Amino acid sequence: MMAAPVSDDPTVGAALFTDLVGFTEYTDSVGDVAAVGVLDKQTEIAGSVLEAHADARIVKELGDGLMIWFESAHDGLAGAVSLMAAIERARTEGSFPLSIRMGLHHGEAIERGDDLVGQTINIAARVSALAGPGELLVSDEVVVACGAGAGELRLSPIGPVSVKGVQEPVWLQRVATPGFEGADGSIGE
Amino acid sequence: MVCDVAVELVGPRGEFTQIEVDQAAGTDFVGVAADAVAVAWQHVVHGGMGCGGIVDPASTFRQENSSEPGVVGANVPSIRPCCRPCHPTHSLVGAAPGSYRSQEAVEEASVKSVRLSTGSDRVKVVVEARLDVAVEGTARIQVDGDRTTVDRSESRITVRVPTGTELVIGTTSARVEVTGSVGAVSVVTDSGRIEIDEAESVDARTTSARITVGSVVGECRVRSVSGRVEIGSCGGADVATTSGRIDLTHVTGPVRAHCVSGRIEIELDAAHDVDAETVSGRIEVSLPTEVQVYRSDEPGVVAAPEGCDCTVRASSLSGRIQVSNR
Numbered sequence: 001m002m003a004a005p006v007s008d009d010p011t012v013g014a015a016l017f018t019d020l021v022g023f024t025e026y027t028d029s030v031g032d033v034a035a036v037g038v039l040d041k042q043t044e045i046a047g048s049v050l051e052a053h054a055d056a057r058i059v060k061e062l063g064d065g066l067m068i069w070f071e072s073a074h075d076g077l078a079g080a081v082s083l084m085a086a087i088e089r090a091r092t093e094g095s096f097p098l099s100i101r102m103g104l105h106h107g108e109a110i111e112r113g114d115d116l117v118g119q120t121i122n123i124a125a126r127v128s129a130l131a132g133p134g135e136l137l138v139s140d141e142v143v144v145a146c147g148a149g150a151g152e153l154r155l156s157p158i159g160p161v162s163v164k165g166v167q168e169p170v171w172l173q174r175v176a177t178p179g180f181e182g183a184d185g186s187i188g189e
Numbered sequence: 190m191v192c193d194v195a196v197e198l199v200g201p202r203g204e205f206t207q208i209e210v211d212q213a214a215g216t217d218f219v220g221v222a223a224d225a226v227a228v229a230w231q232h233v234v235h236g237g238m239g240c241g242g243i244v245d246p247a248s249t250f251r252q253e254n255s256s257e258p259g260v261v262g263a264n265v266p267s268i269r270p271c272c273r274p275c276h277p278t279h280s281l282v283g284a285a286p287g288s289y290r291s292q293e294a295v296e297e298a299s300v301k302s303v304r305l306s307t308g309s310d311r312v313k314v315v316v317e318a319r320l321d322v323a324v325e326g327t328a329r330i331q332v333d334g335d336r337t338t339v340d341r342s343e344s345r346i347t348v349r350v351p352t353g354t355e356l357v358i359g360t361t362s363a364r365v366e367v368t369g370s371v372g373a374v375s376v377v378t379d380s381g382r383i384e385i386d387e388a389e390s391v392d393a394r395t396t397s398a399r400i401t402v403g404s405v406v407g408e409c410r411v412r413s414v415s416g417r418v419e420i421g422s423c424g425g426a427d428v429a430t431t432s433g434r435i436d437l438t439h440v441t442g443p444v445r446a447h448c449v450s451g452r453i454e455i456e457l458d459a460a461h462d463v464d465a466e467t468v469s470g471r472i473e474v475s476l477p478t479e480v481q482v483y484r485s486d487e488p489g490v491v492a493a494p495e496g497c498d499c500t501v502r503a504s505s506l507s508g509r510i511q512v513s514n515r
Binding site for chain 1: 304306308340357358359361375376377392394410412427429431447449450468469506507
């Protein structure tokens with residue numbers, strides 16, 4: 001088996017991880033077929049949202065979650081807010097049963113075939129794990145990279161988290177998203 | 190230790206300057222230099238180097254080239270060796286050049302937020318009637334305007350802050366204890382335990398730490414995987430756990446509670462909407478006797494119809510649900 005080709009130069013962008021909250025227990029309650037239907041619905045919603053972001057792509061599905069790559073922090077933030085809004089809307093309409101959590105980080109990654117690897121990816125996964133149902137957490141790197149573009153969002157400091165293999169703690173912020181908090185989630189250019 | 194140092198920063202007032210004490214540049218002076226900074230800022234960093242603060246009023250050192258960050262130490266008189274190994278780097282960032290005396294520093298002090306980043310062991314924040322920030326333990330302290338950052342702490346640390354200070358705390362596995370009344374407080378830790386007395390608002394996240402919050406004026410937002418969550422009173426709550434039990438009492442605002450397999454108990458003191466959801470855990474919601482409740486099974490909280498005071502949506506795939514007046 002041949003190894004996947006690895007790019008010489010790192011690419012810069014934003015990695016978004018999503019995770020369905022309580023998916024394992026949900027599967028246990030409703031069965032595998034219904035659970036797979038939820039995964040399909042999630043992929044469908046994500047695909048629909050990402051159509052508006054030409055540079056975004058679903059890198060891979062990770063169990064009940066997705067790893068999505070955006071070419072810029074701004075696009076990543078806008079895409080994440082849109083995806084959260086779409087999922088919450090589907091929940092309100094009754095067409096999607098579970099909450100989603102998300103984590104977004106900005107930095108460099110190495111392309112390995114269709115996959116992406118590196119600390120940026122590891123950190124984004126860790127950020128996602130700290131989010132609660134219906135929450136989007138982003139690192140300070142995302143906010144800094146977005147510059148004034150993040151100014152229209154309501155951000156709340158969460159705190160520093162340590163990530164294995166990363167010396168300095170990663171400072172996180174919570175993004176107010178449409179739904180419970182009533183924020184519009186829009187992002188200016 | 191017998192040394193008392195006042196810091197005099199010489200240079201145009203208002204320009205950015207930085208004092209940096211580098212242990213490698215003069216180990217003997219680190220403790221005193223730390224004290225010097227502490228005196229200048231009225232114990233803003235007292236004990237931050239783990240050396241205590243001993244003062245000799247006759248001793249003054251000058252940081253001549255104040256527009257450039259510099260290393261302090263070589264010309265400090267009346268020095269005694271540091272009592273034990275200190276943190277290699279200590280910096281005070283953002284100080285305006287000029288002469289600082291302790292009493293003046295107290296009067297001018299303005300601390301709005303403190304950011305703490307530590308590893309394991311224990312973090313204790315004591316809120317008291319003061320105008321500055323004091324650190325007991327080994328850590329790096331940075332002051333940037335009204336924000337103080339304390340990090341690189343490797344052991345137990347106590348931070349004393351003014352009433353109402355906003356706190357942002359992150360640890361790997363330390364026990365976090367906040368006593369007194371703070372402003373907005375955010376805490377992230379993997380494990381350990383989180384205890385908060387009183388706050389304007391709370392955001393606490395953990396994997397397995399038990400979270401106990403006394404009284405919160407505004408919203409209390411908690412995320413936990415397996416730790417139990419107990420909130421004495423709050424003006425609203427948004428709590429989610431995977432398996433940790435959720436206990437909310439004396440709630441005076443809307444509640445959103447989500448738990449996969451743990452039990453949820455909510456006791457409201459007034460009519461407010463509730464959205465409680467579990468997969469397999471039991472849900473109990475209790476409201477005052479006079480409150481007319483609208484029970485909804487629809488996703489999301491919907492407005493209560495005429496004649497009802499609030500909407501309670503409680504859903505569980507397999508857990509028992511009880512909504513009652515008391």
